[in-house]
Amino acid sequence: MPSADVPIQAEKARAVETVDLIPLLNEDEAEVARQMQICNACRYCEGFCAVFPAMTRRLEFGKADIHYLANLCHNCGACLHSCQYAPPHEFGVNVPQAMAKVRLNTYGDYAWPAAFGRLYKRNGVTLSVATAAALSLFLLLTIAMQGELFPQGLNGNFYALFPHNTLALMFGAVFGFSLLSLGIGVRRFWNNLSPGSSEGRAKPAAALEAGGAVLTLKYLDGGHGEGCTNEGDKFTLWRRRFHHFTFYGFMLCFAATAVATLYHYLLDLPAPYPVTSLPVLLGIAGGIGLLIGPAGLLALNLRRHPDHGDARQRPMDRAFIVLLFLVSLSGLVLLALRDTSWLALTLAIHLGLVMAFFLTMPYGKFAHGIYRAAALFKSSLESR
Amino acid sequence: MIDVLVIGGGNAALCAALMAREAGASVMLLEASPRQWRGGNSQHTRNLRCMHEGPQDVLVDAYPEEEFWQDLLKVTGGATDEKLARLVIRASSKCRGWMRKHGVRFQPPLSGALHVARTNAFFMGGGKALINAYYRSAEQLGIQIRYDSPVEAIELHDGRFVAARVPARDLDGGRRPAERIEARSCVLAAGGFESNRDWLRDAWGQNERGEWAADNFLIRGTRFNTGVLLRDLLEQGADAIGDPTQAHMVAIDARAPLYDGGICTRIDCVSLGVVVNRDGERFYDEGEDFWPKRYAIWGRLVAGQPGQIGYSIIDSKAVGHFMPPVFPGEQAHSLDELARKLGLPEASFVQAIQAYNAACRLGTFDHTVLDDCHTEGLVPAKTHWARPIDTPPYFGYALRPGVTFTYLGLKTDDTAAVRFGGKPSPNLFVAGEMMAGNVLGQGYTAGVGMSIGTAFGRIAGVQAAAASRGAHSSHNRGKHHAIS
Numbered sequence: 056m057p058s059a060d061v062p063i064q065a066e067k068a069r070a071v072e073t074v075d076l077i078p079l080l081n082e083d084e085a086e087v088a089r090q091m092q093i094c095n096a097c098r099y100c101e102g103f104c105a106v107f108p109a110m111t112r113r114l115e116f117g118k119a120d121i122h123y124l125a126n127l128c129h130n131c132g133a134c135l136h137s138c139q140y141a142p143p144h145e146f147g148v149n150v151p152q153a154m155a156k157v158r159l160n161t162y163g164d165y166a167w168p169a170a171f172g173r174l175y176k177r178n179g180v181t182l183s184v185a186t187a188a189a190l191s192l193f194l195l196l197t198i199a200m201q202g203e204l205f206p207q208g209l210n211g212n213f214y215a216l217f218p219h220n221t222l223a224l225m226f227g228a229v230f231g232f233s234l235l236s237l238g239i240g241v242r243r244f245w246n247n248l249s250p251g252s253s254e255g256r257a258k259p260a261a262a263l264e265a266g267g268a269v270l271t272l273k274y275l276d277g278g279h280g281e282g283c284t285n286e287g288d289k290f291t292l293w294r295r296r297f298h299h300f301t302f303y304g305f306m307l308c309f310a311a312t313a314v315a316t317l318y319h320y321l322l323d324l325p326a327p328y329p330v331t332s333l334p335v336l337l338g339i340a341g342g343i344g345l346l347i348g349p350a351g352l353l354a355l356n357l358r359r360h361p362d363h364g365d366a367r368q369r370p371m372d373r374a375f376i377v378l379l380f381l382v383s384l385s386g387l388v389l390l391a392l393r394d395t396s397w398l399a400l401t402l403a404i405h406l407g408l409v410m411a412f413f414l415t416m417p418y419g420k421f422a423h424g425i426y427r428a429a430a431l432f433k434s435s436l437e438s439r
Numbered sequence: 440m441i442d443v444l445v446i447g448g449g450n451a452a453l454c455a456a457l458m459a460r461e462a463g464a465s466v467m468l469l470e471a472s473p474r475q476w477r478g479g480n481s482q483h484t485r486n487l488r489c490m491h492e493g494p495q496d497v498l499v500d501a502y503p504e505e506e507f508w509q510d511l512l513k514v515t516g517g518a519t520d521e522k523l524a525r526l527v528i529r530a531s532s533k534c535r536g537w538m539r540k541h542g543v544r545f546q547p548p549l550s551g552a553l554h555v556a557r558t559n560a561f562f563m564g565g566g567k568a569l570i571n572a573y574y575r576s577a578e579q580l581g582i583q584i585r586y587d588s589p590v591e592a593i594e595l596h597d598g599r600f601v602a603a604r605v606p607a608r609d610l611d612g613g614r615r616p617a618e619r620i621e622a623r624s625c626v627l628a629a630g631g632f633e634s635n636r637d638w639l640r641d642a643w644g645q646n647e648r649g650e651w652a653a654d655n656f657l658i659r660g661t662r663f664n665t666g667v668l669l670r671d672l673l674e675q676g677a678d679a680i681g682d683p684t685q686a687h688m689v690a691i692d693a694r695a696p697l698y699d700g701g702i703c704t705r706i707d708c709v710s711l712g713v714v715v716n717r718d719g720e721r722f723y724d725e726g727e728d729f730w731p732k733r734y735a736i737w738g739r740l741v742a743g744q745p746g747q748i749g750y751s752i753i754d755s756k757a758v759g760h761f762m763p764p765v766f767p768g769e770q771a772h773s774l775d776e777l778a779r780k781l782g783l784p785e786a787s788f789v790q791a792i793q794a795y796n797a798a799c800r801l802g803t804f805d806h807t808v809l810d811d812c813h814t815e816g817l818v819p820a821k822t823h824w825a826r827p828i829d830t831p832p833y834f835g836y837a838l839r840p841g842v843t844f845t846y847l848g849l850k851t852d853d854t855a856a857v858r859f860g861g862k863p864s865p866n867l868f869v870a871g872e873m874m875a876g877n878v879l880g881q882g883y884t885a886g887v888g889m890s891i892g893t894a895f896g897r898i899a900g901v902q903a904a905a906a907s908r909g910a911h912s913s914h915n916r917g918k919h920h921a922i923s
Contacts, residue, residue: 096703096765099485099565102546111550114763136571137564139482139701143475146696279544279563288571 080118083156087125088116090148093140100134104274105434106150107134112437119248122164125157126244126430129274131283132363133290142362155365162422165247167239174418179370182378185415190407197403204400211327211393213402219325222406229413236417241425248433261435268431269424272298286358297351301379302424304344308386311337327393338386345383349376375420382408440621441465441583442907443900444603446590446668447628448472449479450566450889451871451896453573455626456582457541458900464907466582467622469605471589471629472663477570479630480660480844480872480888483701484566485549486559487893488886490532497545500557504528507558510884514735518685518880526853527878527887530894535560538893542572551762554731559886566889587615589663590629592671593867598859600625600867623907624866626899627857628892631845631872632666633686634658634698639842642683648745655747657691659841662698669848669873678850678858681876687883688738690714690749691841694766706836707761709737710824711806712753713795714838716744719778719788721795726813726823735883742840749838750781752792754830760806768834777833796827844888846876855899866906868899 080088091110094100101107106127113120130151140146159175166172174181197204197216209215214222268274275283275295282292315334318324328335353376356369385405392401415421443459445452448470460466470477490507491498507528511519535545544563548556562569577584587610594601603625607617632638639653646652673679695704710730714737715721723740727733741749771777778788795817802811804826812825849857849869856863871892878891 092763092767093703093765095763096705097565097701098549098551098762099562099568099702101549102544102561102563108550114759133564133568137568139565139567139699140703144699278546281544288568289575 078118080121081160083153083160084118084121087121087153087157090150090153091116091121091124093146093148094150097140099139100137100150102278103133103137104129104131104278105268105431105438106154108438109434121157122161122244123248123430123433125154125161126426127434128154128158129272129283129427130155130364131275131277131294132360133277133284135360135362136284136288149362151364152362155368158423158426159365159368159371161244162240162426165240165243166418167236167243171236171418174415175371177370178368178419179374182371182374182411182415182419186378186381186408186411189410189414190404193403193407193410194400197399201399204403205396206399207396209398211398213327213393213398214325216399216402217406219319226410226413229410233413233416237422237425240417240422241429244426245429245433257436257439261439262432264435265428265432268435269428274431284360284363285355286360293351294355297348297355299348300344301348301352304341304346304348304383305379307337307341307344308383309341311335311341330390335390339390342383342387342390345379346387349380349383352376353380371420378408378412378415382412440623441467442623443467443903444469444600444620444622444625445628445900445903446603446625447479447630447871447873448477448584448586449628449630449871449892450481450484450569450573451892451899452479452626452628453570453577454893454896455628455868455870455900455903456577457573457580458897459626459904459907460577460580460582460900462901462904464904467620468577468582468584469588469590469603469620470584470586472586472661474586476661476663477574477586478567478661479664481570481892482565482567483660483699483843484562484569484886484889485702486555486561486886487535487538487889488531488558488884489535489560489890490528492532495535497547497560498557502558504532507531510558511878511887514882514884515878515880516882518882520877523851523853524878527891527894530897531890534893534897537897538569541576543569544572554729555885588618590668593625593627593668593675594619595675595867598862598864598867600864623909624903625868626855626896626903627668627672627849627867627869627873628871628896628899629668629873630661630664630666631686631875632669632683632847633660633664633842633845634662635665635667638666638670638683639845642847643742650745650747652742652747656688656742656840656842657693657695657700657704658698659689659691659695659700659702659704659843660698664844664872666845672849672857676859678861679847680850680874681846681848681880683845683847685846685876685881686738687735687843687846687879687888688742689734689841689843690737690741690751690838692764692766693748693837693839695839695841700841703765704841705734705762706751706764706838707734708753708757708764708834708836709734709751711757711761712751712828713792713821714749714751715783715788715791716750717746717748717783719783719786719791721791721819722749724819724822726821726825728809728823731885737838738840738842741838747840750783751836751838752777752828753834754828755832755834756826756830758834764836766836768836770832770834772831772833774828774833777835781835781837792828795821795825796829799825799827801826843883844872844875846879846881848872848874848876850874851877851895853898854902855895856902866903868903868906870895870899 134150140148163172163175272295281290311334389401389405442464443466445456445468456466456468545560546563590603591606592604602619602621605618643653691704769780774789775785778785798814798817809823814821814825851874855868857867857869875891
């Protein structure tokens, strides 16, 4: 009855493909371990999210546990405002902040190729440089091929500027590399934290549950359905909603591209497509979502309580949000101006921004969704 | 002039302020602490003990009035007022809808606290989340909230509240002048005196060993409960209730901070092992009853030992079967090594453990029932969960008395009025820890402090609002309103 009966973690059968982590905790990890020791003796925040139930399944916090918990944390801030041990208490507990610091390290640690992990350190600069480089590339290509930035008489046909196969090859290669890189990164992360045994049977159900948590952003609901905190202890659902606009906007844009690819190869219907066609309609809907979502997230981010998360990561967050916004905006502008002499310029800008986005996908804020999903899957597996 | 002045910033104060505002009064709330420390001991709480006749959202089964009353009678040893106790118990079954309306959220019991799933409703995020919700609601309703405003004295005229005095104080680098705040009525909800070291020292005095026992107490609760207002009222002739040495007192880790250690400093392995004093000797039956029913007596037990220190000793069999402690224990591979690490006399400690081990009569160990593992021929006996301490590594945790709140308070009745010479004040009311001693003469049972604070806070708020209108409220008014 009175016992907590905390199962001690099963010994870790390590899978083959892992990153050799130094088993000693670094400063940020040691801080998470210290705070988890306090939280595990308190547990008041258990109802907010998946982090605290996962914590209660452990008595000690090793490196892999800390990486896992850090990526499970959605930085909703509810536990900070509810914490009797938050600063100015001498225990100085600020779980979302401690987790955020470790989280950034894990993206860097698991990145592939490993040398690129460094790009997380000054990520605002990384994204800016990538954007500038990609923009320059497409503007120069345009000038090289057309001799000017405002060629006439293209009638919306951007394949006259950049042949379909050239674009498919360039973007396919970069996107493919980014997916591979993210895949290897998250696989290394997974192999480091997965005990790799006895969890097999529950997998489909756990995947379903974790998938639901990802698609509904369950843990941005505060545990009571009223949302997470932003500028103070008040709850708001807007962070969750703007994430949904962003995520589903992105997915609609992705769907637009996929449908267009089918049109091109299966139906032999090359672009440009009329505004009322399926790919364009999907693209418009997605584009609008990708304007509303990032704009809202930026507004929330600018008003965020200073103690939330790791202030040093704000440039990374904001650069990513702005890039997403610009990708969408440039796409919609391109659509509006495609039948004018602005086609070449707007196309070059849009392609440049999309390229910058693809290039930095595995080395920027985009990764948080992937690592979060893996951590949620792990949480669903071990909680059954 | 404002209608109702509420002095205090914890659960009872907020309940009073919100109820008074809902009754149409203009309300000002004075919190002694800065904003970041607001909420008094309520920020450390986690649940409300609730009577209920059948399953209710987060509460399972039933916890009828009579059972609640019997539990209270048992822990207080009869030092309670049945009428007021039953009033609290009944109010606890009806207040949660109102709490929800003001933003409080409940959740199923925490892991490690399943034993109170039937009797206690847990606040999602704990007491500080509850406090945050009440403050948000209070701001929204237009209650004036002033932090950094400790009241040092009350002006009374023939038992009537006239004004509160806040001394001049330094704040944010500036000097804030002294203030005199008048109101038509007033609710006192400023907590006990547990953070007043001198008062504790006086109350406990010197023991037969010449020790000032209270000097070795740690305070689990807020550093702002210095009892200034309580003392002022007592000196002005308010009727008192309770013994100044009685308090909610548990055994906590000796390394806990002096104030605000809260829940996490509790040591929950007492019933899984033995407890010795600084001479290495056992002094009480560690297996007398389930830990949740006994944790609140161990603070006082340790306070009675030489040096006001105890040592909870377990072996590796107990690891993982209790709430993990906030600080790691001393760890050793032999009993004499553990004695050395804990600074205990080796010979008597090892002898005490060996005597205990030899006395253990093993049955079927089961920590979830009052099992049949007990000692024979040992004084004091361990009556349940007695298993030899023989499997290294051994662990030891030094224990100190940890005071949560004191029970000396102001005598009151079912209208929450402060009384002077047996006569209730027409416009001065009291709630929370300042009057909990009316219901809790001694002992404690989890979540009952919040039940008392919520019930009397709400009654005091309604009464104060009525008093501010000049309407002398009827005797049962508070109870009546508490149903809303």
